[in-house]
Amino acid sequence: MSSGRIELKDVYRRYGATTALNGISLRIAEGSFTTLLGPSGCGKSTTLRIIAGLEPQSAGQVLIDGRDVAGLRAAERNVAMVFQSYALYPHMTVRQNINLPLAMRNMNVWQRLPLMDRLLASARDLAAAHRTKVREIASLLDIETLLDRKPSQLSGGQKQRAAVARALVRDPVAFLLDEPLSNLDVKLRLQMRGELVDLHQRTGRTFVYVTHDQAEAMSMSDQIAVMMDGSIVQSGTPRAIYERPATREIAAFVGDHPLNLVEVPARSRELPEPFTSFAFDTRLTNDTVVIGLRPEVLVPADDGLLAGRVARIEYLGSEAVATVVLAGDRTIRAVLPTHSVLRQPGDEIRFNFDSDHAHLFDGSTGARLKARLVPRSPLRATATGPVS
Amino acid sequence: MTYRLPPAVGEALTNAWLVGPATVGMLVLIFGPVLAVAVLSFTDYQLGAQGFAWIGLENYTVLFTDPIGQRAVVNTLIYVAIVMPASMILALLVALGVHRVASWNATLAGVLRTAYFMPVAGTLVAMATVWQMLMHPNVGLFNQVLGLTGVPGQEWLSDRGIVLYSLAVIGIWETVGYNMVLFLAGLTAIPEHLYDAAEIDGVRPGWDRFWTVTWPLLGPTTLFVLVVTAARAFRVFETVATLTQGGPGFASDTLVYAMYREGFVYFKAGYASAVTMVFFVFVLTLTLVQFGVLERRVHYR
Structure with missing residues (x-):
């Protein structure tokens, strides 16, 4: 059983002549809630995408549980991601959305074909197990009644829950959240903030959270890494960052x-x-x-x-x-x-x-x-x- | 003191003013002529004649029983059955290719897109001349190449068994560019983050990804392409008129070409109207079926 310890060692990311990440080193402890905080364009989303395996780094290493994950696909790293825009598949119901990661991991091409859960014994057993799992996760996030709806029929908060459910269903070692609350209105954002913290405590998994909102970072994290211009300029507890900002820019950004x-x-x-x-x-x-x-x-x-x-x-x-x-x-x-x-x-x-x-x-x-x-x-x- | 209209009346007048001209135009230029053609199809009217007689369904009986009429109907259906799927599948493949090229070389993608779109922008009658050269039995490029490989050349445009398929190839060539541009627009509209999500969810690139994300999200585009392609394929005329005139021996006769021949060469306006009505019903039915069946299955965001 892997635990979700993530380490970045001197990670660079260059696009042609521009450098997006300028030597990022960061240790993310197992089960911690770590936030990458910074203004837009500072490279925090790029860092998250590199951890996820959606983008390759130009230099440096990403270690998950001590293992270099270079060349491993996102799913092989067993990390889950929640996107700012939720990225739910619009043509699938919530149930199908949540079920997809399970089907992709556990079933082969034939078992995934429509109606195979009626024809093939192996597909039937897997599909039944998946249905149970999907219901379990849905009840955890209180979206059981929405399972048969399409994403377009959901409100922002409900989409958010469905997206979290899809991330959760696979039992990943780490959750990567890319500005997941920024499309919600203020009230809902506060509520979801609390729910994410609860979820973190309940699952005990590593959360890596990207935001430009210092209040979110301060209120949710164990560890904040403040990023500016492609570098981590300070990392520490929210309190350390607030009380002992390393630079004038950080002091101005936080609070x-x-x-x-x-x-x-x-x-x-x-x-x-x-x-x-x-x-x-x-x-x-x-x-x-x-x-x-x-x-x-x-x-x-x-x-x-x-x-x-x-x-x-x-x-x-x-x-x-x-x-x-x-x-x-x-x-x-x-x-x-x-x-x-x-x-x-x-x-x-x-x-x-x-x-x-x-x-x-x-x-x-x-x-x-x-x-x-x-x-x-x-x-x-x-x-x-x-x-x- | 000026008199003011009640708001409801004023609004109604504004609406009528905005909608009116276009509606009148449609009635006079589309619905009127369709009605006139429908009426004419039940007569023996000849262009320029003083009078006409009602002959009921005789024009239609002739069209569907006379071997020449049947030929035109069957040929058109075969042509559509080839051109529609082939041009759509090819266009989708090309669009996927160009879309991928665009991610690493935008200039090359632009060149490819223009090249594929050229047949759409060009005059088909002029292009047909080029095809005539390519398909020439003696000096044409097709037979030259076949000759090099030792395969006997074909009479592409004068062999009764081949001519319709030759025209279908030109039809596909002509349609692929247009469909490709539509598919390309559809592909560009698929949000990148869905592919990211798919990657995270363990959807493998290639077939899995195409089937899980690309194809479903292309649904609205595909429906539109289907309708447009069907209408275009049914309308095939220019290549027939310039290359074969429906020959040899009506082997490449099609509905619209028959309509042109009967109406404007033989001046049999009544019979041509019946052909037009059949063509109209085909296209209308196909379109309605496509929208009825597919729109429910296609996801619109």
């Missing part, structure tokens, strides 16, 4: 709210407005440093070290997003709670933030710096004052 980026000179440990109350904890050699502050880490506090004036308030119900002009004419956005008095445009406002949550990046390369932003007065270190 529900757009990241505030403020560029400051870094010649000395002192900082200009509006960060005059802060200093770098070490002397930096970089010319400039970009400070990345997530809008959600800024906590309004009367004794806050970051002072500004509210320019605009966007009320969203559970929270409000304030656009604040800080001293030195820097504009940032901050997420404010809505359970207390709501700020008005023109109000003075002060913020505190945990210095662990202020990310520092090199101004020219965008790489994460080890240095930290600390309050100049040691008494106020990591102060998160009372909410006003």
